Amino acid sequence: SPFVGAVRGDLVRSLLIQVQKTKVDLEVAMTGIDSLLKSQELVFGFVGLTPGVLVSIGVLQYLRGIFGGRSGLRQDKKSGRAVRILRNIDRILSEARPTENNVLSYKDHGLLLCEVHILRSYASNLMPRDVEKEFLEDLDDLANIKGIQVQTKALERIRWAYARWLK
Structure with a gap:
């Protein structure tokens, strides 16, 4: 089978x-x-x-x-330094002896450029990018040789327009 x-x-x-x-x-x-x-x-x-x-x-x-950390403290220090730099710029403009064209002497303009350069380096850490762009334009107006009155107006504009970030 x-x-x-x-x-x-x-x-x-x-x-x-x-x-x-x-x-x-x-x-x-x-x-x-x-x-x-x-x-x-x-x-x-x-x-x-x-x-x-x-x-x-x-x-x-x-x-x-x-809880803040140290970045807030650094921000406060930089804004405090920026205010002191603005004070130095104000002193340079107010104590300057203008030339016959009503512009700063070479020495005063050099001092002003140094202070503006330091302030420019603080800008990126102090304010938002779009505001920083406008701030740098105003700093260019301040550093430009257009006469002491124009520079003083630019300094006043910087003080009131960016007071929020320069406390």
Whole structure:
């Protein structure tokens, strides 16, 4: 009978060999996957750690912003220095002995340019970028040789227009 032939014949033996071969192939594949995972263990650790680190940095930045930190103190120092520079510019303009063309002497203009240069370097840290652009235009008017009256008006304009940032 065919059933007895299948049981006693080579079919069962071939089937057992095939099952054993599949088992070995599966074991080799599992070993390969395991070694791959072990080699990437450090990468997985960093991938798992990164969101926590980013959240921690964000919380620290937020808390630093709330509690002031030192940047607010530096801002106050720079605005205080800017006010003192404006005072120096006012003194230069008020004590200047104008030439016959009603412009500053070379010495006074040089002093004025030095003070304007220092004030220009503080501008980017004191005010927003769009306001800074207008502030630099007014500083150019102040440094330009158009006469002491024009420069004094430019200084007054700087004082009232940018008083919010130059406290």
